[in-house]
Amino acid sequence: xxxxxxTIKKIVxxxxxxxxxxxxxxxxxxxxxxxxxLFGIFLxxxxxxxxxxxxxxxxxxxxxxxxxxxxxLDRFRRPLAYLITLILATGIIVLVFFVVVPEMxxxxxxxxxxxxxxxxxxxxxxxxxxxxxxxxxxxxxxMDINWSSLTQKAVxxxxxxxxxxxxxxxxxxxxxxxxxxxxxxxxxxSIYLLMQKEKxxxxxKQVIYGLFPLxxxxxxxxxxxxxxxxxxxxxxxxxxxxxILGTMFFCxxxxxxxxxxxxxxxxIAVTALIPVVGAFIGxxxxxxxxxxxxxxxxxxxxxLFLVLQQIEGNLIYPHVVGSSVGLPSVWVLAAVTVxxxxxxxxxxxxxxxxxxxxxxxxxxxxxxxxKERAIPQEKWNLPKP
Numbered sequence: 422x423x424x425x426x427x428t429i430k431k432i433v434x435x436x437x438x439x440x441x442x443x444x445x446x447x448x449x450x451x452x453x454x455x456x457x458x459l460f461g462i463f464l465x466x467x468x469x470x471x472x473x474x475x476x477x478x479x480x481x482x483x484x485x486x487x488x489x490x491x492x493x494l495d496r497f498r499r500p501l502a503y504l505i506t507l508i509l510a511t512g513i514i515v516l517v518f519f520v521v522v523p524e525m526x527x528x529x530x531x532x533x534x535x536x537x538x539x540x541x542x543x544x545x546x547x548x549x550x551x552x553x554x555x556x557x558x559x560x561x562x563x564m565d566i567n568w569s570s571l572t573q574k575a576v577x578x579x580x581x582x583x584x585x586x587x588x589x590x591x592x593x594x595x596x597x598x599x600x601x602x603x604x605x606x607x608x609x610x611s612i613y614l615l616m617q618k619e620k621x622x623x624x625x626k627q628v629i630y631g632l633f634p635l636x637x638x639x640x641x642x643x644x645x646x647x648x649x650x651x652x653x654x655x656x657x658x659x660x661x662x663x664x665i666l667g668t669m670f671f672c673x674x675x676x677x678x679x680x681x682x683x684x685x686x687x688x689i690a691v692t693a694l695i696p697v698v699g700a701f702i703g704x705x706x707x708x709x710x711x712x713x714x715x716x717x718x719x720x721x722x723x724x725l726f727l728v729l730q731q732i733e734g735n736l737i738y739p740h741v742v743g744s745s746v747g748l749p750s751v752w753v754l755a756a757v758t759v760x761x762x763x764x765x766x767x768x769x770x771x772x773x774x775x776x777x778x779x780x781x782x783x784x785x786x787x788x789x790x791x792k793e794r795a796i797p798q799e800k801w802n803l804p805k806p
Contacts, residue, residue, distance in 0.1 A: 465603045469610030477615055478657045480506040503615055517691055648778050655774040663693035666700060666733050670707075673725055680714050681707065685722075696757050696769050700730060752776055 445452050484502035614621065630638045667690025674682035689703035704726045712719035753773055760772030791801070 465606040466610055468603075469607035470614065472607060473611035473614035473618075474652070475656060476503070476506050476510065476611065477618065478653050479509065480615065499616060503612070516687065644778070644782065647781060648774075651777050651781075652774045655777070656770075659694055659696070659770075662733070663690045663699075666690060666693045666729070669729050669733070670726075673729065674722070677718075677721065677725070679711060679718050679722060679725075681710050685710065694770070696753065696773055698757070698769075700726075700733075704730075752780060 480499075480502050483505050484498050487498045487502060626642065629641055632638075633641065667686045670689050671682050671686030674685060679685075685703070685707035688706060689700055692699040692703035695702070704723070708719050708722055708726075711722050753776075756772040756776040757769050760768030760770075762768070764771065
């Protein structure tokens with residue numbers, strides 16, 4: 422083996438990496454503490470990057486619809502597009518935190534007041550049924566239902582839900598206010614990223630091509646481009662699908678004269694942002710709200726949800742979101758499960774496009790390997806039934 426200068430550098434680098442790794446394992450608590458501190462320092466910039474990425478999706482489309490390029494007003498295209506996007510995003514946040522959540526709190530409070538009369542009505546209905554059906558009376562007598570205790574528990578449960586919903590919304594607002602400095606840094610950083618995105622992209626490419634060999638740099642750029650396209654299409658498709666689903670529920674509930682049409686429509690639109698399981702959360706809350714007012718309409722709402730969910734799952738979602746992600750259904754379910762268990766709702770949103778990128782890269786790698794090794798198609802392709 423020739424110990425030239427390049428080989429010696431590689432050996433020194435390997436030894437240095439092994440020593441550093443050993444020291445890190447021996448002081449793992451200090452390393453984790455340092456990593457946590459560094460994460461806290463860079464967290465505002467990470468949040469700013471996430472804000473910029475999400476706002477850039479609608480901003481780019483709005484910017485393309487404004488003044489023509491190279492015109493007299495070309496310099497105002499991006500600031501005006503950003504202002505419109507910011508107004509839309511702020512409107513959505515205000516609608517959720519200051520309209521939907523307090524309205525749900527008031528609704529639960531109203532329902533808590535109606536529960537005693539509803540329990541009395543239910544008790545009278547069961548008594549009338551027991552006269553016509555003695556078997557029902559015998560069954561109820563064996564159950565020994567304490568209606569007053571049941572009513573108190575139901576009222577306490579709704580009051581707890583009410584206080585939790587209202588307190589959660591205001592505690593979230595309080596956390597935002599308490600972290601106003603970090604949020605301000607993130608917000609300013611996102612503005613800088615959006616206003617200078619072409620320049621920053623050019624600098625990033627210069628760094629990548631300056632540090633890595635040409636073939637490795639090309640591969641990195643290919644992965645970054647695929648990730649950007651996949652994440653952008655997924656988030657935009659998820660938002661469009663949520664708006665369509667919420668509008669469908671609002672129109673259908675208004676047509677059938679169901680209560681809480683606007684509240685349930687907005688709630689389902691918001692919860693539908695959570696892949697796969699989000700709309701069912703909105704259905705459960707909506708059915709519960711309608712149940713207290715009119716049990717028959719609550720059953721109609723469940724049937725309506727199942728019909729609209731089939732339309733959304735078979736027609737809207739595959740065209741709006743599914744085609745943009747390009748991930749088989751079984752892997753979507755796996756990504757939602759793993760992401761939700763690790764990072765909650767944020768994990769559900771991140772893991773689907775992340776798994777889609779990994780799936781596309783792995784699929785390309787396998788196809789290249791099959792082609793390079795000249796494996797005949799008959800070896801791996803199943804015959805048509």
